[in-house]
Amino acid sequence: MTxxxxxxxxxxxxxxxxxxxxxxxxxxxxxxxxxxDFRSRSGWWKDIDPLTVATEEALHKNYDLFHEFYSARLKGLGDIKPHKGHFIIAKWEQDGLVQSVATQNVDGLHHEAGSQNVDQLHGSIHSFRCHDCGMKGVKQQxxxxxxxxxxxxxxxxxxxLFGEALPDDAWDSALFHIQKADLVIVIGTSLQVYPVSQLPRMTSGKTAFINKEIGSEQSFFDVTIEGSAGEALSVIEQLLNS
Incomplete structure (x- = not known):
């Protein structure tokens, strides 16, 4: 056994x-x-300083650049679909094995795959508002x-955006579930962005970490699995059914 x-x-x-x-x-x-992703050699930030585009200052002082960046991200999502890992997590929720999903991702793929109880800690790129008065908008606008x-x-x-607070409802819900958890499974995040990086330390339950790269800073997890999300979740699903 390996x-x-x-x-x-x-x-x-x-x-x-x-x-x-x-x-x-x-x-x-x-x-x-x-x-x-954001930080790898092929990620969003490879040619762009995030502090020039993903901030309130950019929105106010260089809206053209802000708009260009987020329009490109939106258009890039046009043909994107959930992968097998998203569907496995949704199945686990339906089977009662998972009670909550908290995500830093703004792409909506967990919802699209069928997960119901999802806290979007960094918001959603699929909904819009006026930055000044908060009036609800639509994608085309x-x-x-x-x-x-x-x-x-x-x-x-x-x-x-960088410097903005997380949505209170999503943060409060995620924190409630994590403090109640017997098990927190962290998947596909470097845990470098505060305050989400602190969430795995806020449980008294077991912790697991699944990522393509495992660093020394992840040593506090009870179990670590090095590999892609879809592959790791597929193996776990097979074991659950064996």
């Missing part, structure tokens, strides 16, 4: 023992669907650079 297999089997045992399991996902959860009919302000996606 060490890798033992780690998968250990996590399966944790899942069977847990009465309340939470999954926390990051950009690495969506890369298998064709969405770039943003893409066409329409001004807000209420105040003349700029429309923006409902994503959390």
């Amino acid at each position: 060490s890798s297999y033992q780690h998968h089997a250990t996590l399966v045992n944790y899942m069977y023992q847990s009465k309340h399991t939470v999954i926390l996902t990051g950009a690495g959860m969506s890369t298998e669907s064709g969405i770039p 943003f893409l066409e650079k329409e001004s807000c009919s209420n105040c003349g302000g700029h429309f923006r996606p409902n994503v959390v």
